[in-house]
Amino acid sequence: MxxxxxxxxxxxxxxxxxxxxxxxxxxxxxxxxxxxxxxxxxxxxxxxxxxxxxxxxxxxxxxxxxxxxxxxxxxxxxxxxxxxxxxxxxxxxxxxxxxxxxxxxxxxxxxxxxxxxxxxxxxxxxxxxxxxxxxxxxxxxxxxxxxxxxxxxxxxxxxxxxxxxxxxxxxxxxxxxxxxxxxxxxxxxxxxxxxxxxxxxxxxxxLIVAWSSLLNLWPLPLLVFALARLFPPRRATPYPYALAAQPTATPKAPEPLSTGLRRARKSSMMLIVISLLFLVNNFPFFQPKYxxxxxxxxxxxxxxxxxxxxxxxxxxxxxxxxxxxxxxxxxxxxxxxxxxxxxxxxxxxxxxxxxxxxxxxxxxxxxxxxxxxxxxxxxxxxxxxxxxxxxxxxxxxxxxxxxxxxxxxxxxxxxxxxxxxxxxxxxxxxxxxxxPKPVLKKFQIWDEAGQRWAEMGETATVRRPTRIKIELIVPPEAPALELRLIREGAIVWNTEITGSFNEIIELDYQQKKGMTYYRLDLDSQLIANPVFCRLPTASPAL
The missing domain is CATH 3.20.20.140 (Metal-dependent hydrolases)
Incomplete structure (x- = not known):
């Protein structure tokens, strides 16, 4: 212990x-x-x-x-x-x-x-x-x-x-x-x-800012119509009462018109409530995209x-x-x-x-x-x-x-x-x-163009063979672990390690042009990000 x-x-x-x-x-x-x-x-x-x-x-x-x-x-x-x-x-x-x-x-x-x-x-x-x-x-x-x-x-x-x-x-x-x-x-x-x-x-x-957003204002004309109906403009001499003002005319009760006005007011109030509800619901009138x-x-x-x-x-x-x-x-x-x-x-x-x-x-x-x-x-x-x-x-x-x-x-x-x-x-x-967890000190690929070791996330110009440096500190009590190198989905190199690891690996990858990458996987417990490789213009192979 x-x-x-x-x-x-x-x-x-x-x-x-x-x-x-x-x-x-x-x-x-x-x-x-x-x-x-x-x-x-x-x-x-x-x-x-x-x-x-x-x-x-x-x-x-x-x-x-x-x-x-x-x-x-x-x-x-x-x-x-x-x-x-x-x-x-x-x-x-x-x-x-x-x-x-x-x-x-x-x-x-x-x-x-x-x-x-x-x-x-x-x-x-x-x-x-x-x-x-x-x-x-x-x-x-x-x-x-x-x-x-x-x-x-x-x-x-x-x-x-x-x-x-x-x-x-x-x-x-x-x-x-x-x-x-x-x-x-x-x-x-x-x-x-x-x-x-x-x-x-x-x-x-x-929010979607477009002309179609104006459709969310549809309750507004309804509100204007209802208000106009509820408060109509007054006439100088309303017809039913003009007759009633004459001495020889017999006054008539305007029940049918009053009933109509009451109904109009009720329907107008209903339209006002509906239009206001929809206006509040639609505010701020611009529609969310989703x-x-x-x-x-x-x-x-x-x-x-x-x-x-x-x-x-x-x-x-x-x-x-x-x-x-x-x-x-x-x-x-x-x-x-x-x-x-x-x-x-x-x-x-x-x-x-x-x-x-x-x-x-x-x-x-x-x-x-x-x-x-x-x-x-x-x-x-x-x-x-x-x-x-x-x-x-x-x-x-x-x-x-x-x-x-x-x-x-x-x-x-x-x-x-x-x-x-x-x-x-x-x-x-x-x-x-x-x-304690394994510590990855180095995962690098030699860059021929820059004459340096390219780090994770970087791109190295490589020639054949590709030189890959790996330095791992593994706790002594850790079980045997499989160290893998993956290129475009395929495991191209692997070994079993029982302790710390510090080596330069050389891989011969035949490719006429373009780029590839290598990434490191230590027994699905440690995942390193890739180092990318680019083929030099004059080289026939990677």
């Missing part, structure tokens, strides 16, 4: 020595451990911002990224006045806490801890939709439990419908909210307004979110693409979020995705969706590569540090940390929070 503790202390000292505030060491990159997707008091966690940071410090983390839920609200409105006759449930979120206060408190913590990097971010669900009938709404949403059960911690009841064939009729017939937990992680936004205007269905943004009542809108709402974040200089990652939530019973309703790893292929220009803990079923495995995306990039079918991170989704407990994103930094600064995320100078590692 003493030996294990000494080993753990030894490895911890190695890592901390590498990232001590003297990170002002030369230009050599050093691994800095961090955690992404921590939750706090803003989203209902029992822990304050300071308590989360202190736990991260004790776990040996030097980078802390908060990603509280931006908008934790679910709503159902009855047609045709969905914005007036509605029921909603909202739990802890950045929107409810206040984006200004959220940014202020996290940035203040960052100033108090200069030896750490503490950043604000958000977990954002751009879109969800309702499936089911209005009659189901009456029976389900307006029930005593209603929407409140949809937002309990844990994303639904403990009961998971794994094999729900026998309940398929209920699944198809009843009311359910779909894709409420289809989320993305946003960071790098510095202004509160950038949070306020996030394009999400709960925010009713983005709502939750017209079924699945595919990738479009999420692509809008990606574009919005990119336009403001932020970073955005798909969260838990291989999610296993499935279908949950939530009070009288169902909550359904299926795996959405296919979005890695259908959306563009996002920064990356979380390979741990919910990304290694189909996305991050060799030959999985990530490899397909990277292959699109090297073949010229995609403008940007996609990086892998680890996300913790931590709110409380003793498992902080279980999943880490390790940043390869030249200096301990927010600027270099964000640059590492943007450029792919990161790797993800997972395992028990109480056991």
């Amino acid at each position: 003493v030996i294990k503790e000494n080993i753990f202390s030894f490895l911890t000292l190695i890592l901390l020595a590498a990232v001590a505030p003297a990170l002002a060491f030369a230009q050599e990159l050093q691994p800095v451990p961090g955690v992404i997707h921590l939750e706090s008091q803003a989203a209902g966690s029992p822990l304050s911002f300071a308590e989360v940071v202190e736990r991260a410090r004790k776990a040996g983390m030097r980078v802390v990224v908060f990603n509280d839920k931006y908008n934790n609200r679910v709503e159902y409105g009855l047609p045709p006045l969905r914005h007036l006759f509605r029921k909603f449930e909202e739990r802890g979120s950045i929107r409810g806490y206040g984006a200004d206060l959220y940014l202020q408190e996290i940035n203040e913590l960052a100033r108090q801890h200069p030896d750490m990097l503490i950043l604000p971010g958000a977990e954002v669900g751009a879109f969800y939709y309702w499936a089911g009938s209005v009659s189901a709404f009456v029976g389900d949403v307006l029930s005593r439990e209603g929407l409140s059960r949809l937002l309990v911690s844990g994303k639904g009841d403990k009961e998971k419908i794994g094999k729900f064939d026998y309940r398929q009729n209920q699944v198809d017939r009843g009311l359910k909210v779909v894709n409420f937990h289809k989320d993305m992680l946003v960071l790098g936004l510095e202004k509160a307004d950038d949070f306020h205007n996030l394009p999400t269905v709960s925010n009713r943004k983005p 709502d939750q009542y017209h079924g699945d809108q595919g990738s479009a709402p999420f692509q809008d979110l990606i574009d919005y974040v990119n336009d403001r200089g932020g970073l955005i990652f798909w969260s838990a693409p291989d999610i296993s939530t499935g279908v949950f019973q939530a009070g009288p309703m169902l909550m359904e979020t299926r795996p959405y790893s296919s979005e890695l292929l259908t959306t563009r220009n996002y920064t990356g995705f979380a390979v741990f803990a919910e990304g290694m079923k189909s996305s991050g495995i060799p030959g999985g969706i990530w490899d397909k995306v990277l292959t699109e990039y090297v073949h010229g079918d995609r403008a940007r590569p996609v990086w892998a991170i680890g996300e913790l989704d931590y709110d409380v407990g003793d498992w902080l540090g279980e999943t880490q994103t390790v940043f390869m930094l030249r200096e301990l600064s927010r600027k270099d940390m964000l640059a590492a995320l943007r450029e792919g100078r990161i790797y993800a590692v997972t395992g028990s929070a109480k056991v």
Whole structure:
């Protein structure tokens, strides 16, 4: 037991020595451990911002990224006045806490801890939709439990419908909210307004500003007509009373006209009430681009979110693409979020995705969706590569540090940390929070053009054979691990290691032109981002 503790202390000292505030060491990159997707008091966690940071410090983390839920609200409105006759449930979120206060408190913590990097971010669900009938709404949403059960911690009841064939009729017939937990992680936004205007269905943004929006003013002519009918212009000598004013005329009671006026007034009042209700319901008259009542809108709402974040200089990652939530019973309703790893292929220009803990079923495995995306990039079918991170989704407990994103930094600064995320100078590692993790010191490819070692995320000009440098520090008590190199989805080299590893590998890859990449996978516990290779113009092979 003493030996294990000494080993753990030894490895911890190695890592901390590498990232001590003297990170002002030369230009050599050093691994800095961090955690992404921590939750706090803003989203209902029992822990304050300071308590989360202190736990991260004790776990040996030097980078802390908060990603509280931006908008934790679910709503159902009855047609045709969905914005007036509605029921909603909202739990802890950045929107409810206040984006200004959220940014202020996290940035203040960052100033108090200069030896750490503490950043604000958000977990954002751009879109969800309702499936089911209005009659189901009456029976389900307006029930005593209603929407409140949809937002309990844990994303639904403990009961998971794994094999729900026998309940398929209920699944198809009843009311359910779909894709409420289809989320993305946003960071790098510095202004509160950038949070306020996030394009999400709960925010009713983005709004469509077009001539068609004038149709939402249709109650206005009706209101004018009703008011004109209720208060008609007075005539100088109304006909029925002109006769009554003559001495020889017999006065006539105007019952038919009075009855007509009363009816006109009643109908006018009704029209006024109806038109005012619809005017209030339609305000601000610009239609949101998406709502939750017209079924699945595919990738479009999420692509809008990606574009919005990119336009403001932020970073955005798909969260838990291989999610296993499935279908949950939530009070009288169902909550359904299926795996959405296919979005890695259908959306563009996002920064990356979380390979741990919910990304290694189909996305991050060799030959999985990530490899397909990277292959699109090297073949010229995609403008940007996609990086892998680890996300913790931590709110409380003793498992902080279980999943880490390790940043390869030249200096301990927010600027270099964000640059590492943007450029792919990161790797993800997972395992028990109480056991030391492998440390990847180097994963590089020799660049013939620059006469240097290219880092993760960079592109090297290579000749045959390709020289790949790998330096791994593995805890001595760790079991045998398989070290793999993956190129365009195929495992092209592998070996079993039982301790630390430091070698230069040479691979002979025959390719006449173009680009390729190599990425490192240590037994599905440590995933490094790729180094790209470009064939020199005059060379016949790679």
